[in-house]
Amino acid sequence: MEDERSVIELMQSCQVSEETVARVARLWGKSAARNAGRTHVLLGHLLDTAAVAGLMWDRFLSPAVRRRLDEISGGQGRAWFMWVCAIHDCGKACPAFQALDVAEAAPVRAAGLTWGRLPTGRRMKWRHDVAGGAMLIARLREEWGDADAVAWVWPLVAGHHGVFPSVSALRPPYPDAQGRGPAWAEAQRAVVDVVTRVVGFADVAAVRPVSSLRKAEQLALAGLIVMADWIASDSEHFKGLADAGDVSPAGACRRAEAAWERLGFRGGWEKLAVPSSTLVPLTGRLGVAPRASQRELVERAWSSLSPGLLVVEAPMGEGKTKAALAAAEVLAARFGLNGVFVAMPTQATSDPMYEQVLEWVGSFHPELVSQVALLHGKRRFNRLWRRIWDEGHSAGVGASPWEDYGAIDEDDEFGWPGSSGDTGGVAERGGPPVWFLGSKRGLLTPFAVGTIDHLLYAATRTRHVMLRAAGLVGKVVIVDEVHAADIYMRQFLLEALRWLGQAGVPVVLLSATLPPAQRQAFVDAYLSGVLAAADVQEPVPEPAGYPCITAAFAVGGQPVVESSRSLVPSWRESVPTRIEWLPDTEVDGAVVAAVVREAVAEGGVVLVVVNQVDRAQAIYRALRGSEVGGHVHLLHGRLCTAHRAERTEECLRLMGPRAGDSRPEGMVVIATQLAEQSFDVDADLLITDLAPVDLLLQRIGRLHRHAGTRRPAAHAVPRVLVTGVAAGVRGRPRFLPASVKIYEEWPLLRAAALVSEAAGPLPGSGGAGVPGAGVWSIPADVPGLVARAYGGAEVCPAEWDEQAAGAAWRVGEEKRRAQAEQFLLTRPREWGTATLEGLHYAGSTAVGEEDLDAVVRDGDRGAEVVLVHRVAGGYTALDGTRLGVYGEVLDDAVVERLLGGSVRLPVGLSGETGGLRALPGWVDHPWLRHARALVFEGGWAELGGSRVSYDDAEGLVVKRG
Structure with missing residues (x-):
């Protein structure tokens, strides 16, 4: 031209x-x-x-x-x-x-x-x-x-x-x-x-x-x-x-x-040289002393004859993500790929991974750091992302991370991004390309870290889904904590694997606690895409041990599935972990608080993981004024965005792998499921509400996690106290109502039965028989426990009536699977069609990002609101920052502090937010015009018959009428 x-x-x-x-x-x-x-x-x-x-x-x-x-x-x-x-x-x-x-x-x-x-x-x-x-x-x-x-x-x-x-x-x-x-x-x-x-x-x-x-x-x-x-x-x-x-x-x-x-556009690796040996990606770029499982994964990436699926199952703390990044370098170099997308289960887990990927990408070339995207709705509160943004963009050129770039009215015949002139200004040298901030464009960035939702969106029958597909093709896709996807989300993950397999995109799935049936489903879905067949069923060989790696690809149109044929030793010896009961089903958590006080009397770091925010707050209140003092930390989903980010960072500083001398002599962290996965902290003692076995094991993965940590003599042996359960009628376990609502009864019954094998019958159950051995060998017992928890054989005593609970659970699972199917990109009977003609057979089922969240995640998530205080002459943000008379904001710094006061309401109150609107001064602001303000007067707000307040330590407090 x-x-x-x-x-x-x-x-x-x-x-x-x-x-x-x-x-x-x-x-x-x-x-x-x-x-x-x-x-x-x-x-x-x-x-x-x-x-x-x-x-x-x-x-x-x-x-x-x-x-x-x-x-x-x-x-x-x-x-x-x-x-x-x-x-x-x-x-x-x-x-x-x-x-x-x-x-x-x-x-x-x-x-x-x-x-x-x-x-x-x-x-x-x-x-x-x-x-x-x-x-x-x-x-x-x-x-x-x-x-x-x-x-x-x-x-x-x-x-x-x-x-x-x-x-x-x-x-x-x-x-x-x-x-x-x-x-x-x-x-x-x-x-x-x-x-x-x-x-x-x-x-x-x-x-x-x-x-x-x-x-x-x-x-x-x-x-x-x-x-x-x-x-x-x-x-x-x-x-x-x-x-x-x-x-x-x-x-x-x-x-x-x-x-x-x-x-400011550029590509990713472009022509990436194949590493000279299997160890170079691990030792050279990531600076790790390679463990056996890490070497095994990189060698699998070297030996795969075509782009394929790698399923990695290894203990918590094994270094799976670093190994996956090393494998991604090998796969990209061998098959001509230009970048990586790392999918994490939550926003909270995405942030530390973003930091890790930034460092890794920068080792290839410093300028590539500007091409790493952080994809989640709270990225503007990630300090590292903001610093890179601020360093790369000059003020006054319209390059604000708060704007909604390239908004488009998709039903407007004239419409196109930029038709209003709002396309993001100029990208300075070193700054992230503003264009990629636009809705639906994030995955087009050469390197990206974000929530798994962005991968699942690519499997939905929604408008402009092709942009997400374009962002994935040409990359290596890594999905961490893949077990965290429930059956509803898993339908979209399986659909995504079919499309990625057909597009020749290598995928690495990581998990510490993957049920064998899920492993098989992932392999079948990917191979169905590779072979363009509606229903491939290729049995996965039984792995030789744990850790293990399963590889699936095709050669000459024929499927190949291989599992680790020899034992791959874990980086650390399996440790006998004491499992004990702590019966308690009261929301006030008084029993738990008393045990915590005793546990920290001689020092140590105690992690308490509970299934309910109200329970976490109650335990915190019980300990707040005790001798533990200021060393009690509370982490849950009803903290405002700013406080949650600060506390997560503080916990990682004090309990993370680099804590060193910063690790306190005595400390308590009370958390909800936020601490369940990709939370790289090391506790001396774990107290946890009962959860399904795979999730219970994930929580145990925070216990005695790091080598070389100095511990008080009282906590030399890893110990888990399982609570949130008590003996009921005829010895059948009685659970916290919140636990049943979240997980349903059948998985909890099976978890209780497996815990009982180690801890003995629940106290007060009148259960007969020999007390349990008292320990689980971690990580050696992990795959067997997960397989039994989700296998076909009964594990509960007959009087627990497991069959009835199991039948109800399976009915619910099938219902959720069917609900997800209506939003999938392709109907099963049309998977084999050769063209895109008629792909949107029912039109677009969702058009906005908020709608997509509802599509790929089942159940109510709770409405998000921005907390503000009404004061004389106007409003303030939650942190006291003064706003205008009508809530106006003068600059980006005020917007950041204002939105730092965002919080998600409990599901029970979300239906009462119909009357909440943006403040009058927000209506013309791109980030605020769709926000809902919850206005406190005198420190309180009335919502749906409940009084709501915010305590800087406890987070959102709800007193129901």
Whole structure:
């Protein structure tokens, strides 16, 4: 695209009649009213998009993606990619679009492209994306003579506004929608011809692909087309050109180059060298003394014959995530991948992983640090992310992390990101590219760490799902704590694995407590994608021991599944861990508090994990004034965002792997399930409410976790006190009501039975028999306990009536599975289809990020509110920062402090928030206009018959009426 000739001259050289040249030159692509006051002709936008696509090919796409596009185009991958991106808006060359703006339509009609009266109303709407698909399908059938090739290419154009229609939707709703008569037909033909010539093809017939992309690859390609379109639609960087005589291929390349530099884009690793040995990624970049399980994983990455799935099962604290990053380097180098996405179970676990990945990515090249995204809704409160942001962006250029960049009205025919001019300003050297902050774009960043939700979103039948697919293809995907996904979330994870398998994306799944049935399901789902089969069932060999690694891939169209064939020793010897009962089902936690006081009398660090915020607060209150004093820390989900982040950081400082001399002589941490996973702390004693066995073992993973920690003699042996349960009728366990609500009864009964095997019968149950052995050997016993907890054999005494509880649990699980299925990207019977045609068979089921949260996570999560105080003359933030009379905020620093007071309400109160609104002064602020303010007057607020207050130590306190 180095031709300096204008598109008018190029059309003339294509033997297009003068009348058609004049008519095509008048077709508009962006109206002045929606494009910062400047009309942009259609061919100008198409050439801009082609130029952006060329830069994406050269500087952004992974070698693996480029290789596949070369394969299907007969070695012309770059030109083919530019063509399919440029042709996306060919459907704007029709009356239905050209008539949308009266001012822009006048010169089009004057040039001889006319239409009659067009109907109005949503049912008769003829969108330009669908019009493009209709236009292209007819042309390609004529010139390619290959029905299969046409069938997978036309949806790429018809779906570029986020939804893939069925072929039946390509029929215009009224005669003039597509344009009648030779003038329109010649103009539409000329638009396609000139774009085809500009990118380097002699004619449309020469564009015909020699083979097909797989459906998952098509979805990713569709996302890359949208990316190119959105970048080229930015009116700040691509000023409108109203005269087609000013449009040229070379000019489009210059515009794209300037925009690329200003936006701060770059790719990931690009050409990553294969490490010289299996140890280099571990010792060189990550600085670890490799453990046997870590070496095993990297060696598996070396030996896999094709991109595949690696399922890693290893004890808590084994170093799985570091090993996964090392394996990712090997996989990326071998298979031509350009980045990594690390998916974590929660926001809280994402933050420390973000720090680790930043350090790791920086070891390849310091500039790559700017290409690491943190993907979760509270990232603005991550101090490291903010520091990198602030260092990389100058003030006053519109580059604020608080803004909602590139917002788009997806139902607006004119709409495109940047049409309002709000696209994020300038990316300074070293700063994260602002463009990627936009909704749905985060995964397109070369390196990303975020919640697993972002992976699950890519498995939902939602608008613009292709952008998420584009962000995953070309990366290695690592999913940590994969066991944390419940059956509802697991349906989306399985769907994502099918698509990733078909797209050739290597995936590494990590878990310490994975039930064998889940391991099998993950392998089958991934291989179903690889083999493009609806239901692959390839038995996983029984691992030789624990830790273990399962590898699944395909060779020559045949599945291969391998498990560790020899024993891989854990980094530490299994330790006998004493398991004891502490019967207590009272929310006040007085029994637990008394035991804690006794436990810390001679020093030591005690971790208390309970299943209920009210119970955690009650235990904290009971200890707050005791001799433990200021060394009692409370961590739960009803802390405001700022306090939760501060306390998590403080706990990691005092109890983490680098605590050293900072570790206190005596300390108590009372936490809810936040401490269950990816919380790298070391406790001397664990007191925990009963939970399903896999989660109970995760909590035990915080006990005696780090080597070399100095402990008081009283805590030399790891010890677990299991509470939240007491003896009931006929010895059947009685659980905390909150525990049953969260986990249901059957998993708790089986957990109680397995604990009883070690701890003996529950005191007061009257249970007969020999007391338990008193210990679990950790980690050696972990896989066996998890397998038994979720296996088919009964483990409970007959009088516990396990069968009835199990039947009720299975009914509930099946119901949740079915509920998730309605939102999955593909219906099971359609998995084998070869194209994207009709993918959105029921339209878009969710359009906003908040809606997506509800789609991929089952149950009520509780409404989030921003806590403010009403004071004389206005309002203050929770921390006392003064706001305006109507709640106005003056700068980003005030916004940060204000939103630091965000908190999620208990589920029981979330239904009472209908009357909560943003403060009047927030209505024009991009981050605050959708927020709900909970206003305290005199320190209290009334909500749903309850009195709500906030205590800086306890968090949100609810006193029910």
